[in-house]
Amino acid sequence: MKKIIAAGIFGLSLAASSLAYAEPVKIGVITTLSGGGAGLGVDMRDAFTLAMKQSGNKDVELVVEDDAQKPEIAVQLAEKMIQSDKVDLLTGIIWSNLAMAVVPNAVAQDVIYLSPNAGPSALAGAKCNKNYFNVAYQNDNFHEAMGQYANKDYKKTFILAPNYPAGKDSLTGFKRYYKGELAGEVYTQVGQTDYAAEIAQIRDSGADSVFFFLPGGMGISFMKQYAQSGVNIPVMGPGFSFDQDILPAVGDAALGVKNSASWSKDLDNEANKAFVEAFQAEYKRLPSVYAAQSWDTANLILAALSKASVKDKDAFRAALKAADFKSVRGEFAFNTNNHPVQNIYVREVVKEGDVLTNKIVATAFEHHKDAYAEQCKM
């Protein structure tokens, strides 16, 4: 009899404990896993799933889908995840044009979206939303940091970006803080692979430095061609063109280049050390800034889940906004528009053994906020 009662109590306690925890949470991850931009999405997904796995939280279920870097596919996936998968949270989008296509619609249906990378200015300012949390940056931030840093050494900079919204945000951000003269301002085609015409103009412009924002394969092409062109003017740019995903393809041409980012592998904090070690052990490669941001996104969600139920939207949003998690970027808080307040660093590309990577050489901004928060009425 005793045994039966004991078993009963045990069974009840199990049932009770599962009542407390077993509320399943479904997270939709829409990211780029095919096409030329797949490296970024793969890093995003890998860090996210690793963080979830390490947490041991069995209640989280991930729905991961590939958007092929196409806005129309991303929109379809978001609709499917919201309508038929009934996800509680959405995350994962890498590219600003895809985010602009998906996010306004999703948050209007009261689905919480957490951005692990893209931060278009519209969503930070007038179109901000209580359901939209950007865990990465506002698009201008890295470029602003480089503009600030350029003031130290340079007087006449040649600036270069692709002709699309994030490219314009980039040069706007750079010019917001840069005080010197511009030797030239050139917009290239999106997906352009040959920069000979632009490099010839740089050579002819009398610039003392070059700032460029060319994400993905565009940056690889530019750096390789620049290194061979015989032009010796120093280059700088946001961390996207000098991150772990593309450095091996650029090769030694990138050595010594200064670039800006909110994170670096050598940032000295416990969370970061644990992250870099875990990522390297699991995937046998160094993480990129996309992986770091995605890892933070996952840990932010986990921290909020431990405080509030995802079904109670108000409480869950408050728990997210508190940002009570150990960020690999050190200090991290949300501004009034749900965008990060964080430090932005200047890094330099160095060689560790045979591996090209970055080390921090300066801090461009401390507790930096974006320029659009005032326009956000939330």
Add this chain to the structure above:
Amino acid sequence: MSIALLIEQLLNGLQLGVMLFLMAAGLTLIFGVMGLINLAHGSLYMIGAFACAAVAAATGSFWIGLAASLVAAAAAGAIIEVTVIRRLYDRDHLDQVLATFALILIFSEGTRWLFGSFPLYLDIPSLLQGAVPLPGGGQYQLYRLAIIGVGVVVALGLYLLISRTRLGMRIRAGESDREMIAALGVDIRTLYTVVFALGAALAGLAGALVGALQSVQVGMGEPALILAFVVIVIGGIGSIKGALFGAILVGVVDTMGRFLLPKALALMMPAAQAGLIGAALASMLIYIVMALILAFRPSGLFAAQS
């Protein structure tokens, strides 16, 4: 604006044109002889670049990689000709476009499966590193000059092949009348495979040469393919001579447009705005040129068949 800059930009245009010629020559040859629209030509370009990067990384020699790119692209071309393309000659262009588009997807995902999602590293061989002085005080990248040289050699080689050899005679005969040359006892199936492999090898060569300048990644072939189609439409579909002139025209117009349009607009408006509008106009320029040429010569500059 100096003379050196102008010379440098003209060379840049020429180099882009030569690269496009390598792509367009194969495309137009295949269309001319077999009447086939091959969208997967960009995938063969990608295969050339990946083969070169992988072999160069394994052996440490760019040159072995370059040879491997020719072999790999020609082999891939021959294999798809025998297994897939052969079934498409008698079908209409829509079926050809659908089937070769499927090949693009298969090659892209297959390459990703083999090499991963991250771009590969391929560097310029040490022999061709650096820049050389130009008249007028400028400098020009040696490797780009070498690409121009390769283009000239290939153009000459193709000319000799088509006008002076037995194979060339059969290719010309195939272009004029396919049924008749088969009836005369020429093994048309082998001829098709050889022509397809030749076109594929040229695309692979272009991919390997350009791979050292750009990034070797999945999907690199499609932007080049679109330009190559513009080239063969301008030059006249099926004509190698047309492909050569069309390629150089597109290369020079595109480069000079990107360079001169923002400068011209900057005389009338603020520099930042001129840059944006100039860049937008420059990206349309080659299509405007194509439209103009088609308006006056609907079958292109050097139409092969009338």
